[in-house]
Amino acid sequence: MTSLLDGPTTAATPPDARSASPAKRRSPVTWVRRGGLTTLLFFLPLLFSFGFFAWFPIVRGIVMSVQQTNFVTDPAFVGLDNFAAVLADPVFPTAVGNTVLFTVLALLFGFPVPLLLSVVVAEFRRMRGFASVLAYLPVIIPPVAAVLLWKTFYDPRPDGLFNTVLGWFGAGPLAWLNDGGLALPAIVLQATWAGAGTATIIYIASLMTIRTELYEAAEIDGATVLRRFWHVTLPQLRNVIFVMLLLQLIGTFQIFTEPYIMTGGGPDNRTTSILLLIYRYAFLNGDYGKATALSLMLAIFLALLSIVYFRLTRRWSAS
Amino acid sequence: MTVKDSLPVSAPATAAIALAADPQQPGRRRRRRRNVEEADRSILSSFDRGKGSIRVITLLIGALVLLGLIVVSAGPLLWLAKAATSTTQDTLSQPFALWPSGFTWQNLTDALVRVQFGKYLANTAWVAIGSWLFSLLVATTGGFGLSVLRPRYAKAVYAGVLATLFIPGIVSLVPLYLTVLDLPLFGWNLLNTFWAVWLPAGASAVNVLLVKQYFDGIPRDIFEAATIDGAGAFRLFWSITLPLARPILGVVSLLSLVAAYKEFLWPLLVLPDPNLQPLSVALPRLEATTELSVYLAALFISVLVPVALFLVFQKQFLRSAGSAGAIKG
Amino acid sequence: MKKQFGTRLIAGIAAGATLLTLSACSAGGQDSADGTTTITVSDLPGSDAPEARKIFLDRVAAFEKQHPDITVEPSETIWAADTFQAMLAGGTMPTVMGVPFTEMSGLIERGQVADISDAIDQDSVLGGLNENVQAVAQNAEGQTFGVPVAAYSMSLLYNRELFTAAGLDPDDPPTTWDEVREAAKTIEDKTDAQGFQTMTKDSTGGWILTTQSYSRGSELQALDGDTVTATVDNDATKQALEFYRTLRWDDDTLGSNFLLNWGDVNNAFAAGTVGMYVQGADVWDEVVTNLGMSADAVGIAPLPQSPDGLGTLGGGTVRVINPKATPEQVAAGLDWVEFLDFSKYTDETVAVDDAKATVADGASVGMPVVPVVDTDTYDQYLSWVDAEINVPREHFTAYIDSTTTLPIVPEPSVKAQELYAILDSVVQAVLTQEDASIDDLLAQAQKSAEALTAP
CATH class of the missing domain: 1.10.3720.10 (MetI-like)
Incomplete structure (x- = not known):
């Protein structure tokens, strides 16, 4: 119980807090049956918005800083020229x-x-x-x-x-x-x-x-x-x-x-x-x-x- | 807080507000506030206030500060109200004279009709409402997943969200723009659609963390009891968590609405079509193409709406602004 | 043959290349299986100009009837400095797009517009355009990348009513910069208005300074073969800045605000608070139709010249083709340009209908512009639409005459906008710091400008 009240630092302790079994080897079927799909569904909006509008652009920004592009031909790697x-x-x-x-x-x-x-x-x-x-x-x-x-x-x-x-x-x-x-x-x-x-x-x-x-x-x-x-x-x-x-x-x-x-x-x-x-x-x-x-x-x-x-x-x- | 920055994600504000939300002890803060109100003393005690000299000085300082506040804070708005109903000539030659050529209501109607100001106002509302809905959707479902469901990958997702706090939005301004032009995997071009503003608004780490921390503070027995009663994840979310989370949803709503209303650089970039632009983007353009009196009238209307809302909901505004102060150690 | 194969190859590669991401971007339209070619075209008038919009859509229909194998999808897209790159990046650039003269050099250099040299040679009408104007759409090797469809040149705009009020003759505007200076002083003395004004912001300061330099005898980039050298630090530009300095600090005839862009100066001029400024003559419609200035107050004079002046700076609209267009789309696009922009010079009915629609929308016919076709053709067009002309052309006779005599000098060929931005700060410095050293500023700007032209 105490672990449940913990803040962000211990958020990831047991993978599924409601299940008592450690469930180390899981098949896709049991994953779905245990609500894995439903859980993923809850994460979808977050993954979508952060994936497309936060994580991807950050990575892309780093990549683009070493590229030159005119949007018509493929971007060229230019090292630290920029x-x-x-x-x-x-x-x-x-x-x-x-x-x-x-x-x-x-x-x-x-x-x-x-x-x-x-x-x-x-x-x-x-x-x-x-x-x-x-x-x-x-x-x-x-x-x-x-x-x-x-x-x-x-x-x-x-x-x-x-x-x-x-x-x-x-x-x-x-x-x-x-x-x-x-x-x-x-x-x-x-x-x-x-x-x-x-x-x-x-x-x-x-x-x-x-x-x-x-x-x-x-x-x-x-x-x-x-x-x-x-x-x-x-x-x-x-x-x-x-x-x-x-x-x-x-x-x-x-x-x-x-x-x-x-x-x-x-x-x-x-x-x-x-x-x-x-x-x-x-x-x-x-x-x-x-x-x-x-x-x-x-x-x-x-x-x-x-x-x-x-x-x-x-x-x-x-x- | 986020509003000062023109970028979608503002790292420090998140942390401040997230910490301010103080999720572990939902009851404590209220108690503290009551104590303060009961005690109601600060640097000066009632004894000090009774003393003649201190009383005079405090009254004097207080009056001066209040007067200064009125002139500095309200003055520009009052002037704008005057200029919005004056002729261009009056405003230019005698900025402080009170309507030497009489009231000119025409400016306001011109701003609404000829400049199609209502259109920009409606666009602003659209931008704000959509951004708010998406922020709320992402923050509540994400917060629920991270705090209550906690699958194995939650740790990685949490780290990813947290990371965006420390990587300032500026690094992704240009690529985010390019992403909106051509959404990977889907190939959609969101330019000149409200989606270009709405969708990125959802990717706010501030909101997700705020909600997650609040959910963390809900006693786990509630969820366990509901699970034993046979409630699934959706019922846990909809019937149990959300109703408990009303206060934090209010804070997130206010934050995202105000942020969306104040946004400038982002809609400037992704809504080049004048028919879709919100006020903030349209106003600078009007400045160069409209007669001064009509332009100031338009400016006045754009200021009037939020000020009216603020005066009505001042408690909520001030509380959410002040809550960041609870970081105090 | 070989050249055509090359073009086709490049177009093929470009069309096949995916941009940064997995999704392929089309050039705005595809060739469908049944052999019809679809092109998207820019500059459909918005619903705020219903007559012009209807005419445009009618023309689309007429064109499609004439060319059953071509489908035209009109869009309201118009060119804007800060959205054009986005269009390219997003793959939404229309097949046929109107861009300003200024942009051509940059677009050609970055390979962002299609080479239409071969397609255009087969075309008699488009091939017979005014050579001087056509030059803006060509590179040093003589390849053609666009079709100029409208042109203007820089002029001296002046307020005729203020001239009268100041005791100056509105029909005898200044022809040299010294006369401009004197007229500005007179207006300042005799009226409440400001004598002269100039743009300084958003690259317009550099644009006007370049115009000023041309009229005093020097370009800002020298073209030798295919190497371009920056020549910002020259006597003509120095004189132009000295002119600004004198008006600002000695005569005080330049007003007090020196952070002005294109819209700001027009707004001030239309409000009647400014005597003169340098602006493209085609601004007529903006100040009269949009900003409500009295048509009788607007005077347009040729750009004043020094004895060794080179002429005036010219600009206008060029229709370019999306670099990812197929050869069929290029051909269809050029057919469309010819139909849309040039049939009014060859077909009286089209000319009259077009003019009538323009008038119905409250815009102007007979504006002071530089013809893109030869003088005879243009005069014939004017005679066709004579009944519809709704501007007092007698207020700018001198300007109209000058469009055939005063040479039009193109804008700097390499990164003109960036060069202008550099010069913006030079102009702003001279106008806001009394002790600014023009020599130092120009030397500094020369260095920055050299970085732009460096290979």
Whole structure:
């Protein structure tokens, strides 16, 4: 019985938990009679969808990264040529640099805001629900609509929305997306606006689970409000914070929609991300070999991040 | 959570949500939440709140934060509502003036009629509903197989599903696209059919793992008793497991519906026919081909629908979003 | 004979080859056992243009009646940059497909369209096309891979109403780039509108820069025998960028948004906020019919030229054949192209019906285009449809005259789209960074462009 209650790690212990016999030599007939066919039937949707739309494409992607194909004649094996071609593309370092910069900026903008916001909102008594709804509102908007809306805000004319606001303070007008230095931060600002709600809600939920005794103990010890935040709240949130950090990292490394819609990668490739480059290789230039090669490189990097992430979350959930 | 990524499979989100589902103790979480509500204290205690200075400061900070939230979160949407009913000229020359030339309801009707916005809205609904159904089908049957039936090959299948978590979707974007163009063994071309969006949506490791873990938490005696009573696999699945799994099915439904609604890159690739495109793909095209006021009206309608749904089902939305926070050690 | 055998062999191999997977992909139609040939064809007008759609379907029926051994399956497929490769990969490319001029070099190079040299030689009408236009569908060896069916050339579009408002003569548009600059300043000063604009995004920046370079005396790729060399770093291109720089940073007549694609500039022009821009003359239908600009406001002038200008860049539509088509399908496909695209030049009834349907759908007849047939034939066609012409051709007389005098220079022959993408960033850099060094940018672009033409 105990084995039945076990989680994923022991999921595969006895092959058929309901049958007492070990059944080492099975004929197809007994397999069917024991419900093997029915079991397979249950697995069919999973095997179909994962087989065709997850496992096969992954394998094919790896194969294609060492091939060149025009879809008319048979693909030719080209070894690591595709990888070399990607590395030799002058836009490649630019795209990597942009993506890294994007990630760093996204952390700078997007990381402290939800944390502080959630701490304040968690203190609310009557307005907590209202504040949560407000904080989450931008997340609900379809990303494309949000990006397009902000693109309108970033109108570079002096009469543009943001430039009008700047005008009230005697500043601007700024060129926003038309400024090579400003375009990327502008996109990050939009992405932060669109994404901060998720993190805020998760932090609020975590804050609600901090045991009250900890605060009480700190209060009895005479800790000020700020010290309570620093010594109780933050350490208690440590794990969630780290998880959110990694999630954000993995997410921002795959940024596509925002630059695709707002700038098309411009001006002068200053907002071209890795994913945008992959898109260009594959769907504009028809160079699927280069596209899969770059995808593979990015995927290996992200897989490493995911493994780190998973190991940590497992350890924490076990403790 | 998955929604941020434009790719069908998002590794980290899965793990976060799967862990958050906390399957072993279905009852524990509820208890914990109640405790929290009862205690209802955080950094500040009731004693602090009673103190004058702290009270003023917290009220002030609270008011500021709330005001900021209203301006930042709701502001853009309110502006969009205004612009959607203003003339192009007003929006361009005085973005903050309130209807200097009066209301222009025409924009909204133009967006619905001339731009055929209803068509895109219907496409979006189709995409979302189909994706949801397939996600649910794969996740429940797969989860049932992996958790309850557990044949010999379950371990391999489980490993395969788990592996897709760590292999980011990006590696398979291009080949997945080619697969959809020419489905191996069948030779079907799914391009410009909703199947191209629906079928891959089913291959979500997040959903399968979530459901599997939840099923793992159901006491085995229930299944044993039913088996002794002569229930077959289908009855176990349909009459016993599914009814018990309602909460997790809700979470999976919400996740897959929201993900499908927000998807951009994938439908952009596989639905090039404008008559099939969902909103997310149609909007950027409308931007370049429609008058600004009508385009903003279209944008407004596309925002209105999810916001209305959110305001109605805010508890469910916030809970499923916040549940990822339960990973806390 | 030998050549034909080769073609057949290649077609056979191609048809037999299975693509990546087990399933074989047909060329969109098969030869059935009873001897009829089935072809699929692109560009069936959608249901939003019912008259044109009906005409198209009627023509399919008429063609099938005339050729009982050929079955035509029309599809609404139209060419798009990001879906064409998908069509090939998915095996859904129609037997006969319309593609833009720009794509031809790439398609020929990648072996993704059928060689129709032999099939076309047997055909008198298709064989007698305007040689200059036909050149876009040929490779360096003179083999033919397609039939040009419509052509346009780049022009200077200007807003006649803004010209009048600014005190400029709408019937005397600028003919040199210096005059363009002065006119832009005048419009900027005298009206609320922006003087000039240019595309920069989605490869259009490079496209227009290439056009500008042609008008100032240099191509961006030099063809010597069958070797192509990149010549991006040249004086003409430098002058073109210097022109942009002056308008942007000295005169401030280029507006403030420099992330614009084809649709964006047309939208701004149609909204009446822009005085002039460089665009294909065939954009008429888009700005007038689709975007609702007043027909009287649209002026189209020949592309301004420097003293050593080479002419203007040309483009258009080429019908190509699926490389996996059988010889029978190739022949049937060419018959169809001749019937669909050229009978209006030889048959008055067809010409008039076609024009009437176009008008009924709210589109334009008599648009400023470059004839794919010789001038006499085209004039005869115009006289047939004279009653249906619904555009003020007097607003672009100079342009129409120029289509026979101003040379049309083809687009770069190797990877034009990728070259344009490289130049996009050069244009964007000049327009968004005041201190951008044009010399450095061009030197850099030259290096990238060389990588494209490297064997």
